[in-house]
Amino acid sequence: ETGVTQSPTHLIKTRGQQVTLRCSSQSGHNTVSWYQQALGQGPQFIFQYYREEENGRGNFPPRFSGLQFPNYSSELNVNALELDDSALYLCASSADRLEPQHFGDGTRLSIL
Amino acid sequence: QQQVKQSPQSLIVQKGGISIINCAYENTAFDYFPWYQQFPGKGPALLIAIRPDVSEKKEGRFTISFNKSAKQFSLHIMDSQPGDSATYFCAASKSEHSGAGSYQLTFGKGTKLSVIP
Numbered sequence: 001e002t003g004v005t006q007s008p009t010h011l012i013k014t015r016g017q018q019v020t021l022r023c024s025s026q027s028g029h030n031t032v033s034w035y036q037q038a039l040g041q042g043p044q045f046i047f048q049y050y051r052e053e054e055n056g057r058g059n060f061p062p063r064f065s066g067l068q069f070p071n072y073s074s075e076l077n078v079n080a081l082e083l084d085d086s087a088l089y090l091c092a093s094s095a096d097r098l099e100p101q102h103f104g105d106g107t108r109l110s111i112l
Numbered sequence: 113q114q115q116v117k118q119s120p121q122s123l124i125v126q127k128g129g130i131s132i133i134n135c136a137y138e139n140t141a142f143d144y145f146p147w148y149q150q151f152p153g154k155g156p157a158l159l160i161a162i163r164p165d166v167s168e169k170k171e172g173r174f175t176i177s178f179n180k181s182a183k184q185f186s187l188h189i190m191d192s193q194p195g196d197s198a199t200y201f202c203a204a205s206k207s208e209h210s211g212a213g214s215y216q217l218t219f220g221k222g223t224k225l226s227v228i229p
Contacts, residue, residue, distance in 0.1 A: 004155075033216065042118075042201050042219030043156065056216050090155050097215045098207050100146065103155035 002027060004093050004104035012110045013081050021076040021107045023091030031055075031097050032074040034066060037088040037106070049074055050097055078109075086111045115139050116204050118220025125227050131189040133223045135202035138183065142204040146217070147176065147187045150199045159200075160187075192227045199224050 005024045013019050025032050031050045035043035045058035049068035063079040072093070078085060088108050092101035117136045125131045135145075143164055148156035162169045162176040162185065169176045175188040189196055203217040 031215075035217075040222075042203075042221050043217070045216040045218070048216060058216060092155075092217075100158050100161060101217060102158060103148075105153070105155040 004091055004102055006089075006091050006104040006107050008107060009105070010108045010110075012112060014112050015081055015083060017081050018077065018079045019081060019109065021078075021089050021091075021109070023074045023076070023093075023104060025072045025074065025091075025093035026102055029093035029095050029102075030072050031094045031099070031101075032068055032072065033092045033094075033101060034074070034076045035090040035092065035103075036060075037090055039087070043090055046076070048097075055097065081111050083111050085109065115218045116202060116220045118202050118223060120223060121221070122224045123226070125192045125225065127192065127194060127227055127229050129192050129227075131192045131196070131225055131227070132186060133200055133202070133225070134184065134186045135204075135220050136182075136184045137204050137218075139204070139206070139218075140183070141206040142218075143207055144205045145176070145178065145185050146203050147174075148201045148203065148219075150201065150222075156201060189225075192225075194227045194229055197225055197227050 007022045033048040034046040037043040047057040048055045052068045065077045068074045088106040090106045092103045094101045146161035147159045150156045160171045160174045173190045178185045199222045202220045
């Protein structure tokens with residue numbers, strides 16, 4: 001059984017640019033959540049997608065947007081990158097909204 | 113507002129000892145409390161989780177104790193091993209079927225555990 005996979009593993013961008021991060025959910029999982037983990041902190045919830053629809057959003061500005069595809073894979077898009085966006089971005093999938101969330105190893109985003 | 117407070121920030125335990133990490137929450141609507149283990153360069157891995165209908169859950173060397181009235185829960189690692197050295201996160205979520213905030217995990221700030229031989 002393949003777990004949650006994220007790409008790319010590392011990314012370097014400059015301020016003002018845009019970035020797209022990708023996540024393949026675990027087989028059979030229909031729910032994907034995205035989290036931002038700053039260095040030395042716990043993950044912070046960005047948003048969740050359930051069966052291709054947004055199902056909740058954390059305290060992040062609209063320049064953070066997402067998408068879930070029919071195969072339940074997902075994208076996180078961030079526009080107008082800021083220095084504070086430097087973090088590990090984690091994707092988690094679950095078999096349903098009530099089921100445990102399983103995380104990928106994340107994408108390390110560095111903003112110069 | 114930090115909804116889940118975790119302590120201690122760091123912990124050093126002798127091999128074979130008991131590691132204890134504590135968390136307190138504020139939102140009484142929380143009804144799912146997982147613990148995650150994270151190694152450097154890796155994503156968090158689900159260790160064990162509990163719902164408020166039980167006061168304790170044990171899986172191998174890992175035990176969650178839950179005190180609903182005090183709004184506290186803790187992770188006990190028995191017979192701690194050097195391979196347990198990692199950062200541990202408690203988290204909480206609520207399982208409402210509608211409305212904002214359903215199912216999202218709110219994490220503590222983490223505890224860095226070092227188990228020395």
